[in-house]
Amino acid sequence: MTHDDNRLGFETAAIHAGEEPNLEPGGTGDLVSPIHLASTFAMDRAGDPSHGYKYSRLGNPTRDALERRLGALHDATHGMAFGSGMAAIATACLGLVSPGDRVVAFDSLYGGTRVFLSEFLDRFGVGVEYVDATDPANVARAMTDDTALVWMETPTNPLLKLCDLAAIAEIAHEYDCPLAVDNTFASPYFQRPLDLGADLVAYSTTKYLNGHTDSIGGALVTDDDDLAEQFRFVQGYALGSMLAPFDCYLVLRGVKTLPARMAHHERNAQAVAEFLADHEAVERVHYPGLDSHPQRDLADEQMDGYGGVVSFEIDGDGAEARAFVESLDVFTLAVSLGGVESLVEHPASMSASYVPEDEREAAGITDGLVRAPIGIESTDDLLADLDRGLSRL
Numbered sequence: 001m002t003h004d005d006n007r008l009g010f011e012t013a014a015i016h017a018g019e020e021p022n023l024e025p026g027g028t029g030d031l032v033s034p035i036h037l038a039s040t041f042a043m044d045r046a047g048d049p050s051h052g053y054k055y056s057r058l059g060n061p062t063r064d065a066l067e068r069r070l071g072a073l074h075d076a077t078h079g080m081a082f083g084s085g086m087a088a089i090a091t092a093c094l095g096l097v098s099p100g101d102r103v104v105a106f107d108s109l110y111g112g113t114r115v116f117l118s119e120f121l122d123r124f125g126v127g128v129e130y131v132d133a134t135d136p137a138n139v140a141r142a143m144t145d146d147t148a149l150v151w152m153e154t155p156t157n158p159l160l161k162l163c164d165l166a167a168i169a170e171i172a173h174e175y176d177c178p179l180a181v182d183n184t185f186a187s188p189y190f191q192r193p194l195d196l197g198a199d200l201v202a203y204s205t206t207k208y209l210n211g212h213t214d215s216i217g218g219a220l221v222t223d224d225d226d227l228a229e230q231f232r233f234v235q236g237y238a239l240g241s242m243l244a245p246f247d248c249y250l251v252l253r254g255v256k257t258l259p260a261r262m263a264h265h266e267r268n269a270q271a272v273a274e275f276l277a278d279h280e281a282v283e284r285v286h287y288p289g290l291d292s293h294p295q296r297d298l299a300d301e302q303m304d305g306y307g308g309v310v311s312f313e314i315d316g317d318g319a320e321a322r323a324f325v326e327s328l329d330v331f332t333l334a335v336s337l338g339g340v341e342s343l344v345e346h347p348a349s350m351s352a353s354y355v356p357e358d359e360r361e362a363a364g365i366t367d368g369l370v371r372a373p374i375g376i377e378s379t380d381d382l383l384a385d386l387d388r389g390l391s392r393l
């Protein structure tokens with residue numbers, strides 16, 4: 001069977017793209033990509049081996065399989081796999097900015113991205129403007145001729161705010177500036193930033209793409225040959241930020257069920273969000289699939305679904321919120337998201353604890369806020385667990 005990976009339907013690409021059984025003489029027909037652990041490859045010709053592989057940091061057959069699949073899931077020419085989401089994000093930024101450049105970024109970015117931009121790029125003379133990108137006019141106002149990168153994320157963590165990617169792409173392109181989108185929360189199943197005008201998509205594959213809570217990894221996807229060349233240079237030569245072969249195998253395996261898992265995550269998340277919205281011990285629920293979400297129309301326009309993460313404010317203080325998250329049985333108290341199991345965390349004392357309290361409150365991360373990435377367990381068990389926990393408040 002041979003096929004053009006970029007013409008397959010999403011579900012088909014998730015299973016088959018990049019993982020072509022080798023039926024040539026000498027091939028073994030493995031249906032599943034072997035894990036190529038070699039650090040270096042024997043060459044038939046000095047410097048120019050006919051199989052194309054030289055040294056595993058620069059290129060590896062298992063990583064190639066995953067990278068082809070990541071590209072195919074976006075109908076894009078270039079997918080790249082990294083040792084973590086942060087490695088992917090750092091590689092993208094380092095490939096795109098030089099001293100004197102400026103970055104315009106959403107003020108609700110993932111904490112690690114914010115630390116990288118503010119505390120690392122800053123040392124190299126790159127300034128960052130944070131804007132409330134829920135209104136694209138704020139992005140437009142922050143753009144200057146020195147802006148070399150616009151970095152967005154939608155939906156955001158932990159409040160599930162959205163930004164209008166098509167409108168922001170148009171603004172960035174007026175300044176010949178690339179738009180990068182961290183699409184970790186939506187996954188390519190629910191949102192396709194390249195189709196909305198973005199130039200680059202970034203992921204933590206640790207989350208939904210791998211989906212089984214057993215690998216840290218990241219990805220970049222683009223259709224732009226020049227950007228891809230920059231990123232490959234940083235990935236292979238400058239940083240060595242690539243994903244190891246065993247983890248490439250895990251993500252190749254995990255991504256096969258991405259469509260099935262995402263649909264299930266969303267069904268459960270919608271049920272949980274509706275249950276919480278009706279519960280007397282809950283003050284507010286943040287989920288793009290609820291009519292009460294202030295950007296529900298934008299979600300309907302630019303997404304194919306609302307994702308699997310729900311956050312909510314309980315009617316209580318920080319101590320009560322901590323007691324609540326510690327009291328659940330089916331939900332596991334842990335950071336991260338995107339695995340098959342439901343998790344729960346208290347941002348004010350966990351993922352956002354490094355943010356000073358006044359800034360945290362101003363950003364809407366109140367002491368009563370709880371974040372729950374919803375897994376694919378039985379819906380009734382999840383609702384009963386939450387109900388038990390809330391009734392103890």
Ligand SMILES: *Cc1c(COP(=O)(O)O)cnc(C)c1O
Nearest residue numbers: 084085086110182184204206217
């Ligand atoms: C987890 C996460 C990252 C960082 O990814 P790691 O794999 O932990 O390095 C970046 N962005 C978002 C939105 C995330 O959720």
